[in-house]
Amino acid sequence: MPITEIYGPDDFAARPQGKVITSPHAAPARTVSALPTPSLEWTEDVERATAPLYERVKHVIPPIEWPLMAPTIHAISELKRARNAVILAHNYQAPEIFHCVADIGGDSLQLAVEATKVKAGIIVQCGVHFMAETSKLLNPEKTVLIPDSLAGCSLAASITGADVRLLREKFPGVPVVAYVNTSAEVKAEVDICCTSSNAVQVVESLNAPTVIFLPDRYLATYVASKTDVKIIAWKGACEVHERFKGEELRAYREADPSVQIIAHPECPPDVLAEADFTGSTAHMINWVRNKRPRRLVMITECSMADNVRAELPDVEMLRPCNLCPHMKRITLANILQSLLTLGEEVTIDPELAVRARRSVERMINLKN
Numbered sequence: 001m002p003i004t005e006i007y008g009p010d011d012f013a014a015r016p017q018g019k020v021i022t023s024p025h026a027a028p029a030r031t032v033s034a035l036p037t038p039s040l041e042w043t044e045d046v047e048r049a050t051a052p053l054y055e056r057v058k059h060v061i062p063p064i065e066w067p068l069m070a071p072t073i074h075a076i077s078e079l080k081r082a083r084n085a086v087i088l089a090h091n092y093q094a095p096e097i098f099h100c101v102a103d104i105g106g107d108s109l110q111l112a113v114e115a116t117k118v119k120a121g122i123i124v125q126c127g128v129h130f131m132a133e134t135s136k137l138l139n140p141e142k143t144v145l146i147p148d149s150l151a152g153c154s155l156a157a158s159i160t161g162a163d164v165r166l167l168r169e170k171f172p173g174v175p176v177v178a179y180v181n182t183s184a185e186v187k188a189e190v191d192i193c194c195t196s197s198n199a200v201q202v203v204e205s206l207n208a209p210t211v212i213f214l215p216d217r218y219l220a221t222y223v224a225s226k227t228d229v230k231i232i233a234w235k236g237a238c239e240v241h242e243r244f245k246g247e248e249l250r251a252y253r254e255a256d257p258s259v260q261i262i263a264h265p266e267c268p269p270d271v272l273a274e275a276d277f278t279g280s281t282a283h284m285i286n287w288v289r290n291k292r293p294r295r296l297v298m299i300t301e302c303s304m305a306d307n308v309r310a311e312l313p314d315v316e317m318l319r320p321c322n323l324c325p326h327m328k329r330i331t332l333a334n335i336l337q338s339l340l341t342l343g344e345e346v347t348i349d350p351e352l353a354v355r356a357r358r359s360v361e362r363m364i365n366l367k368n
């Protein structure tokens, strides 16, 4: 059913004006037991210790760059042990982080859920701020660190908790679904969360004729095309995925009719219309593993194509990808710093956390 109603910040006269900040909860670095600053020299020991890691990324990181990265990667491994820490990395992190320092990689929900199963007391989240918040929601007793708390997200920044309350006033009794790409403040105001993998299932689980779905207008459009539930959307968008154009994909297809195209549902409808497969990051990766296409156009953030190519070098990737500037705020250097100083710690107001956690857990507990 096509979307007929879509709202945004300009549609509410009562909305407080001003810039939306999505990373206000990171606490300053604490005073912690000092650890010696590690040596970052390229030595024979470092070369030997990191050789198995280079094997994983040799198809995407040139040999000339490895001596510049390997000492920091080695130092991070040592510090992880000393701090009893675990590193979670989103699929959009650069290969030297995703394949070489992360203990767990995946999409935001996979990361948070997996984190509940680890024994380490410290989680370093290599991703953006809402992901670190989700990890903190599901692991309240653990210390969650983000190497750069300014790693935001255009989707999370598009809506506030006050916006959700205004939507509820306008549509009393209509349930609200929030994509996980939202702040804890927004999650606290909604009925249930969803990911791009389970969005249709979550919407239909509410057994309501109409659902407010926020904040991604394109994911909302995709969901609306798959269900009879009427969707009221919000005008948010991912600044990475909304830049793709259907015409650029048609050009790839004309150049090589055998090329396979897969796209993330945060893309506009004219892009999805050109795709052979549409799915979340986790579903896209599984699709490539199963199908092993000869030549592939992966319509999502650039680093995911690198990470898949590192694992499956026989798949030729064509690269009309876009970088996420927020994801790229996380670097080997600030991961190292985070482990040394235990900064920046993600904290969430306890009362708000109870309500936000309920929305996330309601989604996790949905039967498949």
Ligand code: SF4
Pocket (backbone or CB within 6 Å): 092, 128, 152, 153, 154, 155, 156, 181, 238, 239, 240, 241, 301, 324, 325, 326, 327
């Ligand atoms: S890729 Fe898009 S949705 Fe993901 S963090 Fe970047 S801006 Fe947000």
